[in-house]
Amino acid sequence: SAYAIPTMAFSFLCHTSVLPIYCELQSPSKSRMQNVTVTGIGLSFLIYFMSALFGYLTFYDKVGSELLQVYSRYLPHDVVIMTVKVAILFAVLLTVPLIHFPARKAVLMVFFSHLAVSWMCHILVTLALNTIVVLFAMYVPDIKNVFGVVGSTTSTCLLFVYPGLFYLKLSREDFISPQKLGACALVIFGICVGLLSLVLIIYNWMDQ
Known part of the structure; x- marks a missing residue:
């Protein structure tokens, strides 16, 4: 593949x-x-x-690119599958700051290095990055x-x-x-x- x-x-x-x-x-x-x-x-x-x-x-050969979704089709209410989903949810929530921090810092250094450090710029870049991520998650099939x-x-x-x-x-x-x-x-x-x-x-x- x-x-x-x-x-x-x-x-x-x-x-x-x-x-x-x-x-x-x-x-x-x-x-x-x-x-x-x-x-x-x-x-x-x-x-x-x-x-x-x-x-x-x-x-x-029927395995899909998102393994949990494939399992969910066959076992939609299985306790183990639901537990794994919750575990992945927490893993993603705790991983996002680790990934987001260097991404935001890179954006600030590349595009806004000439500006003084401010909370407004910090918040706007954070919101912009999160918005892009959410849009990708919603619209990429x-x-x-x-x-x-x-x-x-x-x-x-x-x-x-x-x-x-x-x-x-x-x-x-x-x-x-x-x-x-x-x-x-x-x-x-x-x-x-x-x-x-x-x-x-x-x-x-x-x-x-």
């Missing part, structure tokens, strides 16, 4: 939360942050894997479209392209060193995967 790699890239995109989490550590250090990162990504992978595995084993487009553009850039470019920019090693060649390969891989996935997604939309 054209959505597979972009969705996986989107799923493991946690860059925006790294700095806030690092600042909250009791004794911030590179090793501690690495342990937090490995643990967090490992747990996320385990949850994703178990959900995908049992979703596929339950519905096979399938969440896989969001995952696909964002995953093939921003996620591939943040996961593959930008880290490689930063390394090439900051490293003082020879260009033919294994590390720089690896960084070049990472950049090329990210660009190719992102462009190919985006083209396939757009073609899929046109074909439908």
